[in-house]
Amino acid sequence: MLELRMAKGSIFEDVLEAILDLVNVANVDCSSKGFSLQALDTEHVVFLSLFFPSEVFKSYRCDEDRSMGIAIADMVNLLRASNDGDIITIKVTDENFEDITITFESPDKTRTTYMCLELVDARSQRFKSSDGHDMESEYQAIFCMPSKDFMRNCKTLSVIDDDVVITVDEEVISFFTKGKSGCVNISHVPNKTDNPEKDSVTLTHMRGPVSMILNPSYMKSCAKVSTLFYQVKFGLSTTRPLMVEFQIAEKGYIRYFVAPIEAKGEEGRQRKKAKKNDETGHEMLG
Amino acid sequence: MLELRMAKGSIFEDVLEAILDLVNVANVDCSSKGFSLQALDTEHVVFLSLFFPSEVFKSYRCDEDRSMGIAIADMVNLLRASNDGDIITIKVTDENFEDITITFESPDKTRTTYMCLELVDARSQRFKSSDGHDMESEYQAIFCMPSKDFMRNCKTLSVIDDDVVITVDEEVISFFTKGKSGCVNISHVPNKTDNPEKDSVTLTHMRGPVSMILNPSYMKSCAKVSTLFYQVKFGLSTTRPLMVEFQIAEKGYIRYFVAPIEAKGEEGRQRKKAKKNDETGHEMLG
Amino acid sequence: MLELRMAKGSIFEDVLEAILDLVNVANVDCSSKGFSLQALDTEHVVFLSLFFPSEVFKSYRCDEDRSMGIAIADMVNLLRASNDGDIITIKVTDENFEDITITFESPDKTRTTYMCLELVDARSQRFKSSDGHDMESEYQAIFCMPSKDFMRNCKTLSVIDDDVVITVDEEVISFFTKGKSGCVNISHVPNKTDNPEKDSVTLTHMRGPVSMILNPSYMKSCAKVSTLFYQVKFGLSTTRPLMVEFQIAEKGYIRYFVAPIEAKGEEGRQRKKAKKNDETGHEMLG
Numbered sequence: 001m002l003e004l005r006m007a008k009g010s011i012f013e014d015v016l017e018a019i020l021d022l023v024n025v026a027n028v029d030c031s032s033k034g035f036s037l038q039a040l041d042t043e044h045v046v047f048l049s050l051f052f053p054s055e056v057f058k059s060y061r062c063d064e065d066r067s068m069g070i071a072i073a074d075m076v077n078l079l080r081a082s083n084d085g086d087i088i089t090i091k092v093t094d095e096n097f098e099d100i101t102i103t104f105e106s107p108d109k110t111r112t113t114y115m116c117l118e119l120v121d122a123r124s125q126r127f128k129s130s131d132g133h134d135m136e137s138e139y140q141a142i143f144c145m146p147s148k149d150f151m152r153n154c155k156t157l158s159v160i161d162d163d164v165v166i167t168v169d170e171e172v173i174s175f176f177t178k179g180k181s182g183c184v185n186i187s188h189v190p191n192k193t194d195n196p197e198k199d200s201v202t203l204t205h206m207r208g209p210v211s212m213i214l215n216p217s218y219m220k221s222c223a224k225v226s227t228l229f230y231q232v233k234f235g236l237s238t239t240r241p242l243m244v245e246f247q248i249a250e251k252g253y254i255r256y257f258v259a260p261i262e263a264k265g266e267e268g269r270q271r272k273k274a275k276k277n278d279e280t281g282h283e284m285l286g
Numbered sequence: 287m288l289e290l291r292m293a294k295g296s297i298f299e300d301v302l303e304a305i306l307d308l309v310n311v312a313n314v315d316c317s318s319k320g321f322s323l324q325a326l327d328t329e330h331v332v333f334l335s336l337f338f339p340s341e342v343f344k345s346y347r348c349d350e351d352r353s354m355g356i357a358i359a360d361m362v363n364l365l366r367a368s369n370d371g372d373i374i375t376i377k378v379t380d381e382n383f384e385d386i387t388i389t390f391e392s393p394d395k396t397r398t399t400y401m402c403l404e405l406v407d408a409r410s411q412r413f414k415s416s417d418g419h420d421m422e423s424e425y426q427a428i429f430c431m432p433s434k435d436f437m438r439n440c441k442t443l444s445v446i447d448d449d450v451v452i453t454v455d456e457e458v459i460s461f462f463t464k465g466k467s468g469c470v471n472i473s474h475v476p477n478k479t480d481n482p483e484k485d486s487v488t489l490t491h492m493r494g495p496v497s498m499i500l501n502p503s504y505m506k507s508c509a510k511v512s513t514l515f516y517q518v519k520f521g522l523s524t525t526r527p528l529m530v531e532f533q534i535a536e537k538g539y540i541r542y543f544v545a546p547i548e549a550k551g552e553e554g555r556q557r558k559k560a561k562k563n564d565e566t567g568h569e570m571l572g
Numbered sequence: 573m574l575e576l577r578m579a580k581g582s583i584f585e586d587v588l589e590a591i592l593d594l595v596n597v598a599n600v601d602c603s604s605k606g607f608s609l610q611a612l613d614t615e616h617v618v619f620l621s622l623f624f625p626s627e628v629f630k631s632y633r634c635d636e637d638r639s640m641g642i643a644i645a646d647m648v649n650l651l652r653a654s655n656d657g658d659i660i661t662i663k664v665t666d667e668n669f670e671d672i673t674i675t676f677e678s679p680d681k682t683r684t685t686y687m688c689l690e691l692v693d694a695r696s697q698r699f700k701s702s703d704g705h706d707m708e709s710e711y712q713a714i715f716c717m718p719s720k721d722f723m724r725n726c727k728t729l730s731v732i733d734d735d736v737v738i739t740v741d742e743e744v745i746s747f748f749t750k751g752k753s754g755c756v757n758i759s760h761v762p763n764k765t766d767n768p769e770k771d772s773v774t775l776t777h778m779r780g781p782v783s784m785i786l787n788p789s790y791m792k793s794c795a796k797v798s799t800l801f802y803q804v805k806f807g808l809s810t811t812r813p814l815m816v817e818f819q820i821a822e823k824g825y826i827r828y829f830v831a832p833i834e835a836k837g838e839e840g841r842q843r844k845k846a847k848k849n850d851e852t853g854h855e856m857l858g
Contacts, residue, residue: 074468077445078445081441081442081445110475111435111473114473115468117468118467118468149683152655156653181690182650183687184687185685186683188682201682360754364754396773400756401757402754404754
């Protein structure tokens with residue numbers, strides 16, 4: 001049996017709500033350690049990998065590992081109907097492999113709302129993602145910034161609404177875009193330390209200058225969850241998608257892997273090949 | 287002459303505003319006792335009967351009984367233009383049977399807004415509704431609940447957006463719906479007493495278990511007015527529309543009579559017949 | 573070189589934002605005295621003339637007179653991306669006649685946003701407008717009212733959404749409209765003095781009764797800026813457009829010149845002729 005309990009307004013609800021514009025159906029793996037979720041946006045540009053450790057729930061019980069497909073949009077829709085003070089229970093029994101049940105109990109117990117949600121097939125959403133243990137070898141540059149600065153940058157860049165170039169070198173981290181009516185360039189002077197301060201932009205790892213071209217609408221989608229977290233971490237590489245990471249409690253995370261826009265020339269052709277693999281086995285994410 | 291005076295922001299304005307999505311043109315009957323209004327939604331699913339006793343107005347004068355048709359949407363539109371502090375006067379003179387005049391006076395009297403609104407033909411909106419004096423014989427079950435719980439239920443049920451079944455028996459009052467993505471069932475454990483407590487769900491009358499199937503969008507329309515009142519009363523019957531009642535002051539009320547969705551089989555055919563009568567003479571509402 | 577500096581949230585930003593539904597491209601003339609802007613709405617019903625004296629900016633430098641065309645919608649869009657606390661600098665260098673640059677600096681200087689905006693051709697937007705020095709000879713009646721009353725009137729009149737007649741005589745200033753569903757007439761009893769009180773409607777100049785017919789949607793457009801100012805001044809004439817003026821600091825202003833709807837008969841023909849001149853040389857505004 002799997003049983004998660006949480007109070008109305010938990011980080012679990014908030015995060016699912018924030019990923020809705022990218023995710024429709026997700027693959028969920030539950031173990032005694034926690035609840036993990038993977039999904040691919042319909043355009044196959046963003047892979048999303050979430051892990052909610054058992055500690056973030058009011059109570060968490062998972063008797064044996066379970067893998068299932070959940071229509072996240074429908075689930076969020078049901079969760080939205082909960083009310084302040086409600087205790088929310090999400091349950092999958094061992095006998096019933098077709099439904100998730102969701103229950104809301106009002107604080108005074110006189111009102112009980114019982115809901116069921118059909119499980120779906122989400123095997124196409126399963127993929128192996130980087131477990132984050134060896135980020136420094138995977139990325140050429142890693143930097144952190146306050147989430148509110150990331151949101152602000154997305155807002156500023158969106159006045160132009162054209163491709164965004166993120167460039168990192170030792171001296172400056174810049175977000176640049178150029179459109180018909182003009183251009184925008186946002187420059188941050190980073191700290192360089194392994195212990196990022198909460199309120200500043202910090203370059204935590206650097207093997208050499210790196211730059212990536214991204215679609216601004218996917219950056220905005222990643223920024224949606226920013227209101228829930230204080231810091232965001234970026235990993236840049238010339239051979240991998242951009243990683244955008246938010247930390248949930250001590251061991252949990254949300255990681256967005258955003259495929260860059262193809263550069264021209266030889267590099268572009270290689271990337272196209274990588275993308276082709278990706279559509280079958282998501283090998284790009286190694 | 288008919289002359290109603292009220293301060294800006296009165297219950298009269300608020301109620302008219304809240305019934306707008308059901309009502310376009312209404313039949314209004316004024317007498318020395320108060321202002322009553324009847325209307326039928328365009329789909330002929332909901333009959334609406336309102337009574338504002340003279341006491342709810344700042345001043346009320348009606349020299350002789352008057353019956354007239356009012357384009358409620360236009361009237362609300364004009365009333366919306368009033369400003370905080372304004373005194374609103376609605377007037378129909380004995381000489382002029384074609385217009386209602388509406389006047390706003392600013393507190394300092396330097397600004398006067400005078401409006402006229404043409405009366406319309408609303409004879410098709412007139413019908414005899416139950417006067418509520420013998421509800422216990424008319425309904426198999428009557429229960430009250432806090433308006434905010436009714437709104438909350440409508441919100442919860444709307445995540446599924448399919449037919450809603452209200453079921454009442456001695457032990458439980460439930461609101462149930464089932465759609466493609468899942469199901470929702472909200473259960474209330476009612477008190478049983480003639481003196482309903484304000485904050486609880488109370489079964490005030492019960493001749494036997496009863497259940498009705500309703501269109502959720504009409505339930506939502508009835509719930510719109512809920513923010514203005516603390517309690518709502520429901521009357522259920524197998525042969526009548528659902529009654530949803532809110533009390534205005536001591537003697538006034540808003541009553542929605544919502545035709546249920548037809549059940550299948552013999553009962554369905556009878557109901558169809560009743561509906562046919564209804565379209566000509568509204569006999570269904572007895 | 574031209575260089576304007578201001579804090580985020582300045583009157584400059586707010587005014588440009590408020591004129592957006594009338595103005596797309598504007599002609600800007602800068603001199604050592606300040607920043608002036610003229611524009612014509614796409615329907616050629618409203619001429620807009622703004623003057624921001626140098627004092628309203630945090631710092632202002634204009635080495636020599638400059639005339640240029642600015643795509644105001646794009647500029648506002650860029651300015652919207654600034655953040656609380658940012659210092660905004662708008663600059664046109666002597667070497668570069670093709671771009672305006674806009675810079676936002678965060679208070680702690682760690683974030684700099686640099687934007688460029690292409691200048692456009694706006695010679696069609698240049699016209700000579702009344703400089704306001706001899707208003708009393710130009711207008712038959714001039715009155716002031718609190719801006720919030722003007723907004724309120726626009727809101728009230730918009731419930732009818734038909735032509736608006738403004739009538740001024742010694743005793744009363746009225747705004748009237750009549751449509752299919754009814755009519756609205758708002759009457760103000762004015763003070764008569766040269767020193768208008770802030771909170772009352774004051775008739776400051778009067779050569780004789782005058783009345784003008786106006787399109788309500790243009791009145792609403794003029795009222796948009798009302799939230800930024802305490803008082804608004806109206807100038808009415810039978811031979812000129814309606815003038816609606818808001819004062820910016822001591823020497824600045826926003827003036828809307830709104831062409832009235834043509835009256836019938838001989839007067840109408842004359843006005844048509846005037847309009848024709850206007851389309852070529854804007855002579856109507858003398």
